[in-house]
Amino acid sequence: MRPLALVEAAVKKPVFGCQMCGQCVLHSTGMTCPMNCPKTLRNGPCGGVRPDGRCEVKPEMRCVWVKAVERAPRTPWAHEINDLRKPVDNRLWNTSSWANYFTKRDRVAPKGWRVEA
Amino acid sequence: MSRLEEAVRDGRFLVTAELLTVNTGGLDVVRHHFEPYEEWVDAVNATDNTAAHAHASPLAVAIALKQLGMEPIMQLVCRDRNRIALQADIAGAALHGIENLCCLTGDDVTAGDEPEARRVFDLDSIQLVAVAESMRQGRYLSGRKLDPPPALFIGAVENPQAPPVDYRVDRALKKVRAGARFLQLQVVYELEPLARFMAEAVEKGLAERAAILPSICLVRSPKALRFIDENVPGISVPAGVIERCERAADPEAECFEIACELADAARSLPGVRGLHLISFRKEAGIARLCRRLGIPTREERETIGNGSRVAV
Numbered sequence: 001m002r003p004l005a006l007v008e009a010a011v012k013k014p015v016f017g018c019q020m021c022g023q024c025v026l027h028s029t030g031m032t033c034p035m036n037c038p039k040t041l042r043n044g045p046c047g048g049v050r051p052d053g054r055c056e057v058k059p060e061m062r063c064v065w066v067k068a069v070e071r072a073p074r075t076p077w078a079h080e081i082n083d084l085r086k087p088v089d090n091r092l093w094n095t096s097s098w099a100n101y102f103t104k105r106d107r108v109a110p111k112g113w114r115v116e117a
Numbered sequence: 118m119s120r121l122e123e124a125v126r127d128g129r130f131l132v133t134a135e136l137l138t139v140n141t142g143g144l145d146v147v148r149h150h151f152e153p154y155e156e157w158v159d160a161v162n163a164t165d166n167t168a169a170h171a172h173a174s175p176l177a178v179a180i181a182l183k184q185l186g187m188e189p190i191m192q193l194v195c196r197d198r199n200r201i202a203l204q205a206d207i208a209g210a211a212l213h214g215i216e217n218l219c220c221l222t223g224d225d226v227t228a229g230d231e232p233e234a235r236r237v238f239d240l241d242s243i244q245l246v247a248v249a250e251s252m253r254q255g256r257y258l259s260g261r262k263l264d265p266p267p268a269l270f271i272g273a274v275e276n277p278q279a280p281p282v283d284y285r286v287d288r289a290l291k292k293v294r295a296g297a298r299f300l301q302l303q304v305v306y307e308l309e310p311l312a313r314f315m316a317e318a319v320e321k322g323l324a325e326r327a328a329i330l331p332s333i334c335l336v337r338s339p340k341a342l343r344f345i346d347e348n349v350p351g352i353s354v355p356a357g358v359i360e361r362c363e364r365a366a367d368p369e370a371e372c373f374e375i376a377c378e379l380a381d382a383a384r385s386l387p388g389v390r391g392l393h394l395i396s397f398r399k400e401a402g403i404a405r406l407c408r409r410l411g412i413p414t415r416e417e418r419e420t421i422g423n424g425s426r427v428a429v
Contacts, residue, residue, distance in 0.1 A: 062175040112260045
């Protein structure tokens with residue numbers, strides 16, 4: 001990892017469990033990192049969430065999306081939870097999402113992705 | 118245009134069913150699976166490695182269904198294939214005239230008999246719908262052209278009962294915005310969560326934008342209900358329902374009764390456009406349920422052209 005990515009990881013890992021996908025959407029998902037979902041779902045919960053809100057795959061944790069839906073209304077970006085997020089660009093893993101935000105690299109979508117957010 | 122798409126367009130009552138999994142034994146096995154309820158269904162789902170157990174692939178089974186004169190809905194889950202393989206299967210299906218797709222996330226590998234497998238989830242179900250829609254409009258995700266564009270009729274699923282329940286209709290709306298035109302719902306064993314989901318679906322315009330089909334699952338014993346409750350992710354069976362079957366003089370008949378009651382109530386809910394029927398074993402149960410509920414056969418529905426409400 002490059003220096004900026006190291007700093008980002010040091011700040012975001014302990015607080016958000018950041019996985020360093022390099023294309024952060026944290027603010028739009030109630031400050032809950034969707035990459036902590038074992039299925040890495042970025043557009044909402046799967047259908048397997050347990051009746052008490054625990055994760056289908058890791059019963060020891062609450063579903064990431066249960067938390068996201070709960071927390072999103074308390075953020076200034078509440079409506080953004082319904083954004084249609086594009087597929088992950090797997091080339092950006094372990095790069096700094098801060099840098100990718102300022103260069104707009106994180107918003108580069110494949111040409112066939114024609115859905116409006 | 119697929120038969121299913123036509124039925125949706127014409128506002129006919131829809132019946133789809135889930136084909137039992139196929140592993141080996143040739144095309145006869147596929148035929149035996151759907152023969153008992155053939156008359157009623159508009160289309161049959163070729164499932165994609167259900168509960169993370171390997172079976173004959175949905176593409177192969179969908180082609181088999183087509184060859185046997187039954188209209189397939191090819192399921193695609195995100196668990197086992199990356200975006201390249203998923204697009205290849207969609208293009209491959211379209212090449213064989215398979216138009217109906219049902220895109221879903223998929224149970225995790227830990228739900229299956231090979232929990233040590235690598236999970237993929239390169240796309241999520243909503244992204245998969247969007248990718249299929251882009252292909253329908255003539256482009257792979259990369260932007261590369263598909264000329265002529267494949268005819269596709271894209272659907273998805275939603276679970277009205279799983280938390281966060283308040284977000285389920287919004288999530289389904291995302292799928293519709295991405296391109297889904299029909300939604301097969303996860304099985305429920307009580308009406309209340311389904312009724313609440315449908316009420317919100319009508320209020321938020323979801324039911325208008327996609328044909329919603331609640332799923333009814335037929336089982337033969339209270340033991341099977343208990344198994345589903347404990348082992349199938351996303352489905353819970355109320356204790357009262359299991360007890361009712363256990364106490365009954367004829368538990369098998371009682372299980373069937375419960376399914377009939379649920380199916381009857383579900384089809385009467387505002388916004389419901391049809392039913393998706395699942396039977397883990399005795400497929401003849403699907404035909405029995407259709408007869409019992411007085412659902413006209415597909416041919417009858419096509420000739421009388423009835424609306425979403427079924428005369429009983």
